[in-house]
Amino acid sequence: MNEFALSELPLHGFCRVIRVEPCPAKLRLEGVGFTEGAEVVSLFRAPSGDPTAYSLRGSVVALRRSDAVNVIVRGRGEWA
Amino acid sequence: MGLTRAREGNGRSLDRERADCPVIALIGSPNVGKSTVFNALTGLNRHTGNWTGKTVDRAVGIMREGGERFALVDLPGCYSLVPTSPEEELTRDFVMSGEADCVVIVCDASCMERSLNMVLQTLAVTGNAVVCVNLTDEAAKKGVRVDTVRLSEILGVEAVPTSAANKKGLGELAKAIKRAAKGKKRFEKAEPRPMWREAERIAEEVTERDKDTVGAKQMKLDRFLTGRYTSLIVMLLLLALVFFLTMEGANLPSRLLGSAFEGALLRVRTALLNSALPEKLVLAFCDGGLATLMTVVSVMLPPMAIFFPLFTLLEDLGLLPRIAFNLDRSFCKCGSCGKQALTMCMGFGCNAAGVVGCRIIESPRERTVAILTNSLIPCNGRFPTLAALLAVLFAGAGGGALRALGLTGLILLSLAMTLLVSKLLSMTLLSGKPSSFILELPPFRKPRIGQIIIRSALDRTLFVLGRACAVAFPAGIVIWVLANCGNTPPIMGIAAFLDPAGRLMGVDGAVLLAFLLGLPANELVLPLLIMIYSGGGTLTGVGSAAVGAALFANGWSAKTAVCMLLLVLFHSPCATTLLSIRRETKSRVWTLAAALIPVLLGVVLCSAVNGIWTLLS
Incomplete structure (x- = not known):
């Protein structure tokens, strides 16, 4: 399966985290749980289309597009 | 809100309390109810709110258990001991200083995986710890159960289920804290590192999930509140x-x-x-x-x-x-x-x-x-x-x-x-330029x-x-x-x-x-x-x-x-x-x-x- 950035994940799409690219927010992203193997589902977006809320490790975390581009993921299965 | 009488944010008050009683640190991810646990154990009334970052500095209160006094320190919530903001640093420094005689890690029963990362990081530093699995009532509604007995066995420290908002399990928690604080001291200076792999494994082992009915309702409400129109x-x-x-x-x-x-x-x-x-x-x-x-x-x-x-x-x-x-x-x-x-x-x-x-x-x-x-x-x-x-x-x-x-x-x-x-x-x-925005959206909770x-x-x-x-x-x-x-x-x-x-x-x-x-x-x-x-x-x-x-x-x-x-x-x-x-x-x-x-x-x-x-x- 090919790699892509979390920001490209369609709404309700499912993926697994591979890594976080070096960026100022890297530590914080890993701190909330965006680490290798974590399952992520995109849930809903703010009225203006950004940020997006993701389900991650049992909780809901909102990220801006500009931060989600640094989270590299794979898989694009539909959410059951 | 900075308006509560319970606030004693400075270090001096802690030193004063320290002179005659053991110090207990209260840590955990944001919004898992640390302040509610703190209030319930100390009888104080620190303000609580359902959002990440409500608590931004530390408060000290006295807990009484079995005729003895313990100084309880409520620290700002953080996701891990690798700090990314000033208040997370405050928490990390306090844990790493070894000042606490016992560290209580408050967890969210409905997302143990997230909480366990922090638990494992803390246990790498100190053996005098108690794991408080909080919000068990909320988790039960979502069909999630945590086997705290098994969790204790795996971690080697006591794990106590509580629902602080409903005043459940607090007596057992206080007793466990006393035992851990009086136990043999084990403290090592170890640099904290992420431990998600282990956290995932343990969470899998101790958590049982039924069909979730609350989550779907919450999601509907969320879609409504954030909908375009x-x-x-x-x-x-x-x-x-x-x-x-x-x-x-x-x-x-x-x-x-x-x-x-x-x-x-x-x-x-x-x-x-x-x-x-x-x-x-x-x-x-x-x-x-x-x-x-x-x-x-x-x-x-x-x-x-x-x-x-x-x-x-x-x-x-x-x-x-x-x-x-x-x-x-x-x-x-x-x-x-x-x-x-x-x-x-x-x-x-x-x-x-x-x-x-x-x-x-x-x-x-x-x-x-x-x-x-x-x-x-x-x-x-x-x-x-x-x-x-x-x-x-x-x-x-x-x-x-x-x-x-x-x-x-x-x-x-x-x-x-x-x-x-x-x-x-x-x-x-x-x-x-605007920097990053990472915000946790907590579950809707029924107000008391x-x-x-x-x-x-x-x-x-x-x-x-x-x-x-x-x-x-x-x-x-x-x-x-x-x-x-x-x-x-x-x-x-x-x-x-x-x-x-x-x-x-x-x-x-x-x-x-x-x-x-x-x-x-x-x-x-x-x-x-x-x-x-x-x-x-x-x-x-x-x-x-x-x-x-x-x-x-x-x-x-x-x-x-x-x-x-x-x-x-x-x-x-x-x-x-x-x-x-x-x-x-x-x-x-x-x-x-x-x-x-x-x-x-x-x-x-x-x-x-x-x-x-x-x-x-």
């Missing part, structure tokens, strides 16, 4: 409803209090005048001090007592992070952070608390923007003044809805100005109504009112003396001196003087203004009609009321807020800027309104 309408309606309830509900108690006070004051005054005390002294005491105090209580108390609990209700529900989520794009475009929406909402309660709350914003640049713009949002001290002025402006029948709409409009103006000033600051003094009423009435209303009264009484006496000494009262001179500036802004010198004298506490501005107008006499009659009569008798028009409303929104922050800004920014320049920016905005807006109004009429 629904979000804006829902938020505006909610805001208008809160204001409507506050203003309509405050009417009657305000009138009752007013007439009761008027009667009492008259009796006290007559009795004192008949005594041997000098007449001037009695008049200064009654017509100056007491009268101002009573106006403050009767005009300010009812709206506060209704607005606070309503606001706390929304806070407990988990609505504020959704507002931040919805507004992030707008704030991002203005070069600041969506979390500023959270600190802005805190500003509704108290600007000083809002300024301290800005610590949740990681980037120093964005934090300064949030601090400087916080007082553009009217706090509860200014809120009753706005309500009273709107009542004067829309006095007729059916005015209730108009007043609520007017107030909603004013809040939107505040929001617009916050965004505008943030944008201007980001383009000039504090230029830079009884607790909300007690908390907000006791902690917030009484604190703010107490401060207002402490200033109102002496300020009233000062004004009475200024208005009644000599042949030409000095107060007339001061008001006349300020008058040209006031006229330019569509108000008059007396209004500016009231704002200057109201610097220690914003809730005083209107009572002081009435005092200045009446030259030290008491307000005749009660309720908003009397306030209106007193104002219109002194040359007020609709224009004056509108300009005054604008000035209430945009003027220098109160003394308490300025002190908080000084402490948070550690800079005199920024403090001065925080004072001048709203003043400048107020002057410009009022002058513009005055000019246009005069041209049109």
Whole structure:
């Protein structure tokens, strides 16, 4: 399966985290749980289309597009 | 909210407690109920709210267990011991210093995986720990069960299931804490590293999941609250409803209090005048001090007592992070952070608390923007003044809805100005690119109504009112003396001196003087203004009609009321807020800027309104 950035994940799409690219927010992203193997589902977006809320490790975390581009993921299965 | 009595944020109090009892540190991810556990164990009442970053500094309280005392330290929540913000650093440093005799890691039963990362990092450092698996009731509703016996076996420390909000499992937790604190010390200096792999494995082993029915409902509510069309309408309606309830509900108690006070004051005054005390002294005491105090209580108390609990209700529900989520794009475009929406909402309660709350914003640049713009949002001290002025402006029948709409409009103006000033600051003094925005959206939680009423009435209303009264009484006496000494009262001179500036802004010198004298506490501005107008006499009659009569008798028009409303929104922050800004920014320049920016905005807006109004009429 090919790699892509979390920001490209369609709404309700499912993926697994591979890594976080070096960026100022890297530590914080890993701190909330965006680490290798974590399952992520995109849930809903703010009225203006950004940020997006993701389900991650049992909780809901909102990220801006500009931060989600640094989270590299794979898989694009539909959410059951 | 920075207004609670339980707050002992400094290190000295901890040292004092440390001398004779073991120190227990309370840590965990944000929003897992650490402060609720802390309050339940210590009997204190630290303010809690359903959002990440409610607790921004540490509090110390005493827990009693089996006749012994333990000093409990409530630390800001963090996701891991690898720190990414100042308050996370505070938590990390405290754990790594080995100062604690026992570390309690509070976990969220419905997302153990997330919590266990932090648990494992802590256990790598110290063996004197207790794992508190909190929110078990909420998890049970979601069909999640945690096997704490198995968890204890795996981790090698005690794991206790609790539901602190429902007072379950706290006795066992206290006993476990005592055992761990008295146990053999094991402490190693190890650099914390992420341990997600192990956390995943253990969470898998100890958690059992049934079909989740609550999650789907929550998701529906979330989609509704953040929907493209629904979000804006829902938020505006909610805001208008809160204001409507506050203003309509405050009417009657305000009138009752007013007439009761008027009667009492008259009796006290007559009795004192008949005594041997000098007449001037009695008049200064009654017509100056007491009268101002009573106006403050009767005009300010009812709206506060209704607005606070309503606001706390929304806070407990988990609505504020959704507002931040919805507004992030707008704030991002203005070069600041969506979390500023959270600190802005805190500003509704108290600007000083809002300024301290800005610590949740990681980037120093964005934090300064949030601090400087916080007082553009009217706090509860200014809120009753706005309500009273709107009542004067829309006095007729059916005015209730108009007043609520007017107030909603004013809040939107505040929001617009916050965004505008943030944008201007980001383009000039504090230029830079917006940084990251990572915000957890907590589950909606059923608010605990009884607790909300007690908390907000006791902690917030009484604190703010107490401060207002402490200033109102002496300020009233000062004004009475200024208005009644000599042949030409000095107060007339001061008001006349300020008058040209006031006229330019569509108000008059007396209004500016009231704002200057109201610097220690914003809730005083209107009572002081009435005092200045009446030259030290008491307000005749009660309720908003009397306030209106007193104002219109002194040359007020609709224009004056509108300009005054604008000035209430945009003027220098109160003394308490300025002190908080000084402490948070550690800079005199920024403090001065925080004072001048709203003043400048107020002057410009009022002058513009005055000019246009005069041209049109």
